[in-house]
Amino acid sequence: MSNRVRISSLFALMAILLVTVGVVQSPSLALAIFNLCLISAIMALGINIQWGYAGLLNVGIMGFAALGGVAAVLVSKEPVAETIAVGGSGIIAAMLVAAVTIALIVWVYKTMKGRLRSVLITLIVIGGYFAARYFFDPAVEAIESTDSAATGYLGGLGLPIIVSWLVGGIFAGGAAWLIGKVSLGLRSDYLAIATLGISEIIIALLKNEDWLTRGVKNVTGLPRPYPVPYEVEIQQSPAFQSWATYFDMSAVELSSIVVKLAYSGLFAIVLLIILLLCETALRSPWGRMMRAIRDNETAAEAMGKDVKGRHLQVFILGSAVVGIAGAMLTTLDGQFTPGTYNPLRFTFLIWAMVIIGGSGNNWGAVLGGFLVWFFWVEAEPVGLWFIDLVTSGMDETNPLRLHLLSSAAYMRLMAMGIIMLLVLRFAPKGLIPESRR
Numbered sequence: 363m364s365n366r367v368r369i370s371s372l373f374a375l376m377a378i379l380l381v382t383v384g385v386v387q388s389p390s391l392a393l394a395i396f397n398l399c400l401i402s403a404i405m406a407l408g409i410n411i412q413w414g415y416a417g418l419l420n421v422g423i424m425g426f427a428a429l430g431g432v433a434a435v436l437v438s439k440e441p442v443a444e445t446i447a448v449g450g451s452g453i454i455a456a457m458l459v460a461a462v463t464i465a466l467i468v469w470v471y472k473t474m475k476g477r478l479r480s481v482l483i484t485l486i487v488i489g490g491y492f493a494a495r496y497f498f499d500p501a502v503e504a505i506e507s508t509d510s511a512a513t514g515y516l517g518g519l520g521l522p523i524i525v526s527w528l529v530g531g532i533f534a535g536g537a538a539w540l541i542g543k544v545s546l547g548l549r550s551d552y553l554a555i556a557t558l559g560i561s562e563i564i565i566a567l568l569k570n571e572d573w574l575t576r577g578v579k580n581v582t583g584l585p586r587p588y589p590v591p592y593e594v595e596i597q598q599s600p601a602f603q604s605w606a607t608y609f610d611m612s613a614v615e616l617s618s619i620v621v622k623l624a625y626s627g628l629f630a631i632v633l634l635i636i637l638l639l640c641e642t643a644l645r646s647p648w649g650r651m652m653r654a655i656r657d658n659e660t661a662a663e664a665m666g667k668d669v670k671g672r673h674l675q676v677f678i679l680g681s682a683v684v685g686i687a688g689a690m691l692t693t694l695d696g697q698f699t700p701g702t703y704n705p706l707r708f709t710f711l712i713w714a715m716v717i718i719g720g721s722g723n724n725w726g727a728v729l730g731g732f733l734v735w736f737f738w739v740e741a742e743p744v745g746l747w748f749i750d751l752v753t754s755g756m757d758e759t760n761p762l763r764l765h766l767l768s769s770a771a772y773m774r775l776m777a778m779g780i781i782m783l784l785v786l787r788f789a790p791k792g793l794i795p796e797s798r799r
Contacts, residue, residue: 365797369725372793376732383740390615393622395739400629401691403731406715407636407724408683414722414796415649416676417656419554422541423712424705425561426681428568429537430530430688435581435698436574437526439518445505446516449573452501453516456494463490505573515576524587527632527689534685535678537564542674561705568700575698582697590624593617625694632690633728636683640724652676653722711738714778718785720792729794737777745773 380399384392405423412418463486470482506514545556569577586592596602597613606616643649655662655669663669692698711734719730749770753763785793 365794369729369794372729373732376729376736379736387743388615390618390622393619393626395736397622397625397629397694398739399732399735400626400633401687401694402712402715402735403728404629404633404636404687404690405684405712406719406727406731407633407640408680408687409712409716410680410721410724410727411640411683412677412680413716414724414727415644415652415656416673417550418546418673418677418680419550420557420677420680421554421709421713422557422559422561422564422705423684423709424703425557425564426534426537426684427688427691427708428565428700428703429533430527430685430690431692431698431700431703432568432575433530433533433685434523434526434584434689434692436518437521437529438523438585439581440520442508442513442515442517445508445513445573448508449501449503449505450516452497452504453573456498456501459490459494459497463487463494466490502571502573510572510579513576514579515573515581522588523585523693524628526693527686530685530689531682532685534688535682538678538681539674542677546670546673546677558705558709561709565700565703565705568703575700578701580697580699580701584693584696584698586696587628587693590621590628593621596620629690629694632686636686637724637728644724711735711778714782718781718792720789720794720796722796723792723794726792726794726796730792733793734778734781737781738774741774741777742771745777746770 380392380396383395405427408426409420409423412420466486467483470479470486474482505516508514541557541560545553545560548556568575571577572579575581593614597617602617603613606613609616611619651662651667652672654665655667655672659669715730715734716727717730718734719728720726746767749766753760753766756763789795
């Protein structure tokens with residue numbers, strides 16, 4: 363079977379599964395799954411850029427996704443005048459001190475040598491730290507104590523939230539540059555440990571820095587991107603109510619479908635743009651160079667390729683794509699909740715998407731994003747239905763029946779394990795393997 367036929371067949375099967383959910387359960391649920399599948403596919407593309415193109419093992423995915431979520435808050439929320447008045451100047455002063463400290467460190471590092479350089483850098487770091495904390499600590503205390511139940515943070519810029527998707531990519535790419543400069547020289551297993559640890563640090567900071575994102579108090583009520591409407595607004599339209607009557611639906615149900623369709627259109631456009639760029643890059647000389655570096659770093663370096671520089675480049679690009687997906691996910695939720703970023707669970711899911719779909723193949727990563735997320739959502743209700751069917755002959759109070767029904771939630775993990783085992787056994791290179799040209 364050619365790759366083109368395989369891709370068409372598998373995506374057709376995926377469409378059938380989504381349509382089946384829409385018919386058997388509800389169209390609104392099918393669209394909700396579809397939207398999350400689109401975002402998951404974008405995240406999988408970001409990891410495929412790093413692993414499939416260059417063989418970089420990044421398990422800090424949730425940290426970059428969280429930075430995208432931060433961007434949604436800092437871009438879209440209105441600035442909080444009260445907290446800016448009491449602490450904004452202190453935060454700005456602390457940032458200026460930090461910038462001056464970094465500039466001095468760079469200048470000393472480039473212009474001096476030997477022991478004097480080390481001593482001066484140490485003194486600058488210590489002095490800059492205490493000077494920044496002198497302005498930072500009182501400002502944070504003032505901000506977080508100002509109506510902490512409702513605000514207690516600085517707010518954002520009040521711009522359209524769709525701008526945050528680009529900003530989220532910039533935030534994640536900037537963090538990737540900093541991380542890559544430090545850790546990309548490490549061996550692959552050490553790189554994985556380093557990225558996981560840094561991801562945990564990022565999420566811990568977001569949970570505790572209330573002045574920036576309210577921490578675990580969460581930021582709710584994020585605005586929707588244009589042209590996604592609000593359900594209440596369209597429900598009041600007489601024309602919309604007549605459409606609901608025509609489709610034999612309630613206005614509430616139809617409005618939910620319309621909103622989800624609007625999100626689907628926006629997310630699909632972003633996915634197609636990123637997929638087009640990824641395919642163009644993969645087929646270009648740059649893509650061939652990246653695969654050559656992945657397959658044999660020593661030979662590529664002997665041919666004059668800057669292996670570490672190219673690794674840094676692809677690490678930044680993949681992380682930026684994950685940051686965009688993170689901003690989109692926060693936009694879809696309408697809130698930023700740092701406590702929900704679970705690196706160990708969701709990092710496993712994104713990697714499962716890439717492995718099952720086929721690492722090194724962009725279409726495979728997209729398919730893996732759809733397939734894994736679909737079964738992650740549907741495994742529990744399908745498992746509950748199956749257990750109920752199997753145990754239907756038992757008494758309603760039978761302990762075994764009650765235990766099995768209460769364990770239906772764990773069907774998710776079992777389903778993921780079974781799918782991965784089957785794919786690794788019968789399609790070790792993924793459902794859509796990398797095509798060699």
